[in-house]
Amino acid sequence: MIYRIVFAALAAAISAQPLRSLKTVPVPDVPGLDTYVRDKTTLIALGKAFFWDMQAGSDGRTACATCHFHAGADHRRQNQLSDPNNPFPANFQLTLAQFPFRQLSDPANRNSTVLRDTAMRAGSAGTFQRVFQSLEPGQPAEQGTESLESAAFLLGGLQVRRVTTRNSPSVINAAYYVTGFWDGRAARVFNGFTPAGAAADVPGVQVLRDGQLVREQVRLNNSSLASQGTGPILDHLEMSYAGRSWPQLARKLLSLPPLGLQRVAPDDSVLGRMASIGGRGLQYSYTELIHEAFQPAYWSGGTGQMEENFSLFWGLALQAYQSTLVSNDSPFDRFQEGDAGALTAQQQEGMRLFQTQARCTTCHGGPEFSAASYTNGGNGNGRGGNRAFQRTGVRDAAEDAGSGNGSFKSIGLRNVELTGPYFHNGGQATLDQVVDFYARGGDFANNAIRPFNLTGAQKAAIVAFMRALTDDRVRHERAPFDHPELCLPTGHPESQPGQLIPALVPQFPRGAAENWAGLAEVGASGHAAPLQTFEELLQGIGGDGARVNTMTGACTAPLP
Ligand code: HEC
Ligand code: HEC
Incomplete structure (x- = not known):
């Protein structure tokens, strides 16, 4: 009897919750x-x-939003690389050609010849390496001294902003x-x-x-x-x-x-x-x-x-x-609420495959599309018997152990078309690359992914389904996703390749000059144009005003 109860509890803990509208799930209360x-x-x-x-930020220029400005994530492309274990090109400008970071001669076969591989990560540029000295009330920028230990973030003796060792997930x-x-x-x-x-x-x-x-x-x-x-x-x-x-x-x-x-x-x-x-x-x-x-x-x-x-x-x-940044009104949610026309036939086929042959819901189930959520029985520390943290073979566990043994959060997939690059290392630029990754059973062995054999059209249907997880309020930055103006550091200008330009700030003689992009403030009704995807940024699509957040706007803030 007791055995049966324990067994049933275990089975419940690892079986995925069914997909449903996020409107059915309130954000959990904070007792007390x-x-x-x-x-x-x-x-x-x-x-x-x-x-x-x-x-x-200590420099008077860095907000939380600096790395979470775009559908809650970051889609900047220059000076976004890091790697705690290996050298990487500082101030590099990413192009579509770098992705995926691990390139195979046959993307369907993980044992095929590795044409190129790198342990670097596409993270987020943060701040310069400096030691705090003092601050003046009324002044946004603090006093500090330069510390130059991180040689990886020096180029020709000048400092660039340091970059996080993981990709920025969405706060939505x-x-x-x-x-x-x-x-x-x-x-x-x-x-x-x-x-x-x-x-x-x-x-x-x-x-x-x-x-x-x-x-x-x-x-x-x-x-x-x-x-x-x-x-x-x-x-x-x-x-x-x-x-x-x-x-x-x-x-x-x-x-x-x-x-x-x-x-x-x-x-x-x-x-x-x-x-x-x-x-x-x-x-x-x-x-x-x-x-x-x-x-x-x-x-x-x-x-x-x-x-x-x-x-x-x-x-x-x-x-x-x-906690107000809840996106629960995607075509998927509407379909679940009974609007049969909210998903195309292709997206419905993708949804079916997502839950069956491709087994995505094992880890991306429930209304949040994440086993790490409260609904999915995410346990107290999120590390126990459920699939909240899984080893999917994105990288070798020796490079980043994650929550242990190379496991990472089974992260939610809502608005995922807007939050590239993907995975903790930011090593995939497109959702097609992600689906190929899963189909071949991950890139590194001993993982929890079972390979699957689907046609190109079936894989495209899964991608189309993931695109149905975008809430138009996120896509157009309508309330609650509207925001104040923001200026973003977008890398450092080079007078010739590899040659940075000193910013000539007396207090920080090694600081490199910076490029800044402005995002205009936006009110409750949002932008007419949609957000640019990472792929579109790399392809130069949307800079003509057809997309927003294209990193081409001027920064008008009086920077300290
Ligand atoms: C320099 C870039 C940067 C800045 C600035 C930054 N973050 Fe992040 N944020 C990241 C990265 C990278 C991660 C993932 C780190 C990890 O998992 O080890 C992250 C993770 C998160 C997460 C976790 C999401 C999840 O899936 O669990 C939240 C929430 C978040 N940040 C909010 C904030 C807030 C609030 C601030 C300001 C206090 C902030 N961030 C400032 C880069 C940044
Ligand atoms: C065994 C659990 C598991 C299965 C099955 C699984 N995933 Fe994941 N998924 C994860 C984990 C864990 C991560 C984070 C991995 C990392 O970054 O190292 C992830 C990350 C992702 C991301 C990147 C999201 C982001 O913001 O970077 C996408 C997209 C994704 N999964 C889609 C899918 C699809 C599509 C399927 C089915 C073909 C699938 N997953 C099957 C566990 C799983």
Whole structure:
């Protein structure tokens, strides 16, 4: 009897949830959030400002959105390569010819001759390698000293921005993951300070009780996005000069107008009502927004307490904002809701193959298309008996162990046509390349993928089905996917191949000059034109205005 119950539970844990509309699934509640938060609407506005504010980075130019601006991901193409183990070309401009990174003479046969292979990753350019020195209230850019240890990010003695060692996943629908990051290291339980969860040794937040400031541990469940958000902001590769602290970051941001460098659309779905009239940034200060959003016991003790608790405010606000980034109105969702015309015949055939011969739903099932979601029984740490984290043979486990033994998150597939390049290494540029990868049983052995034999038309149908997972609100940046203006570093100009140009900033003599692209602010009704795919960017399609986010717009922000 007991055996039968255990067996049934195991079977349930590994069998995929059926596909269905995401409208049927609410973002999980955070029990106990009221202890800290008194106004959820302001919390979301604060989170949106934090997420898009270029002043947050130590250089005064790097936001969370710098790597998550495009359908929640990043489709820049220059200076986006890294590899912790091997040399790679710095400041390289990717073209379609580089993909897939591992090229076989017969893409249908993983044992065919390897024509080319590389362990490099297409990641996201973050910040320059510098050590934090000091900051001036009112100044977005901080003082630092150059550190030149990362020789891979030096070219002819000049520094380029460093690049993450994994591809940036989308933040859209990330609220449905039990744990965050490709390896699940952003914990389900938020401790108020770091991504590491309840096991981490953190001091506790300061709370005012009977006129006394005391320390209290934070333990918020269903909060991997809050855990996650405390990572990149102090990471010296992504946003920070090395050694910057939370109170220092707080001192800077609390002294600056939110989004002070950036235009905000008057009809922004969240921030429009707060936007400065005709100018840049918001009319309210971060201090005012924090006061309105959070319970007084966490800030009324004065500026020192606000600085001490800044990681709590930061994490919870970012989580609240990103929890609104739910894309549940794709043609697939409408089809599931009974609109039989929402999917073409080809897409319906693709959906059938996705669930049968190609076995995609084993790991990309349920309304989130991810075994790592709450609905799919993503277990507490996301690493147990279910398929939340799997070894699919994208790369050799020795290059990146992921959550262990080369396993990575069975990541959601919604809006996937817009989030290339694909996989944790960013090594595939197109969905056709991804389907070929699966059909041949992955690139590296000992993986969980079973090869399948489908015709070209059948594989094309699977790709067509994945294209039906795009929500038009994402494609056109309509609310809730509208956003403030953003300027993006898009690599460094070269006077001749391999020859960078010094930026001539006295404080940073080794810094290379940069290219910047501007994304205009957009309000609730979005753009008429759709987002450009990564493939289109590499092909030069859409630069004439037929697509948006083509990296050709001028940056108008007064960069510090
Ligand atoms: C320099 C680029 C960069 C910046 C800046 C950046 N990220 Fe990311 N983000 C990444 C990369 C790369 C990953 C994947 C890292 C990994 O899994 O090891 C990631 C992962 C994530 C995830 C996890 C998604 C998932 O599938 O689990 C979320 C959520 C996220 N970032 C939000 C943010 C927020 C919030 C900020 C600002 C505090 C931020 N990011 C800043 C590059 C960046
Ligand atoms: C055994 C589990 C498993 C199966 C079966 C599976 N996947 Fe995946 N999928 C994953 C994992 C794990 C990743 C991330 C792997 C990595 O990056 O190393 C992934 C990543 C992807 C990505 C990249 C998404 C992104 O944003 O980078 C796509 C697209 C994808 N899968 C499509 C499919 C399709 C189509 C099928 C069926 C042909 C399929 N998967 C079958 C586990 C699986």
